[in-house]
Amino acid sequence: MRFTPELLSQLEQNNELKKSYASQGSFGQNRLIALPVILGFFAAFGAYEFYDLSKADPDYKTYVIICALVVVACLVAVVFMQKSAKKGVMENLDDVKVCIAKKIAGNDSTEVYYSIYTVGSKRHDTEFIESVAYKIFNADLVENNPKLRAKINDLFKPNLEGMNATPVLLPVEFTFGEEVYKKEFKFASIDGQMKANIVENEDRFIVLSFNNRGVIPLRSLQ
Known part of the structure; x- marks a missing residue:
């Protein structure tokens, strides 16, 4: 199944879905x-x-x-x-955003991945998230600012330890002026069909953002 803007919009309007993730999403709110x-x-x-x-x-x-x-x-x-x-x-389910996210680096054994997403107006925009991912993958070639290039490379160093619970804002000058976040996600709880969908969508997946503090990958479309 393709993760289209239409699908993401439908999910974002599904309050029953949001309620089922509310317990997880509330962690970190206070x-x-x-x-x-x-x-x-x-x-x-x-x-x-x-x-x-x-x-x-x-x-x-x-x-x-x-x-x-x-x-x-x-x-x-x-x-x-x-x-x-x-x-x-x-009480504020309308504020919960459904966003497209993209795996950048990770460990297939532990199923922990550095990923990026945005909660702004481009949160359903596959082309946008892919363009940011391309810049990250090719930072040494496409970024002329050495300090910015070094910061991006440092942010995505392969040192996944499951400690990066808080979303980290990437430099907006690197992400076309949009607020894009990096976060570690664990895929262990995602069901098999959804993992197959993620492969079909070229390592893109869906997250629910509860005020951008609790950000949770969608486990299933069932």
Whole structure:
């Protein structure tokens, strides 16, 4: 199946589809969620250490309990913050964009790929995303600005580690004045038919962008 502008437009108007991805899309919407996550991590580490010490000195059991309570409180905070973020997403489904994306580099074994997409007016434009991809693939030949060329080559170095969760804006002077983003995507959850469609579409795939924080590849067209 070809990923045409008409198909992308239809998907963008499908609120039921967007709802099915809302939980994933809500991750990262509230950046304050990092606070209880980090605090909970340190509290869990502290509980482990104090538990070890309490074997020799029972007085440390109090600290174990305190750390455990902090962990529980952090978990509760994360759940409530995530629930609130999802509610916000569900109330603004019209803001969720469906975009064409393009694989640039990746690892077929781990199925992790650097890819590009735009959430602007050209988000359904296959020719546009291909033209940006061409410039990336041929940066050494087509880009005259050495600093810009070096930045693009650095952005797409083959060091995929699954750590690049946040979309990175490419220099707009390189992307014809449009805002184009680079992001790592994992394809492990994409079904077999969709992967075949991606091959048919020359490594282009479809993503849903929730305020450009949660950006998720479409797993299936079923």
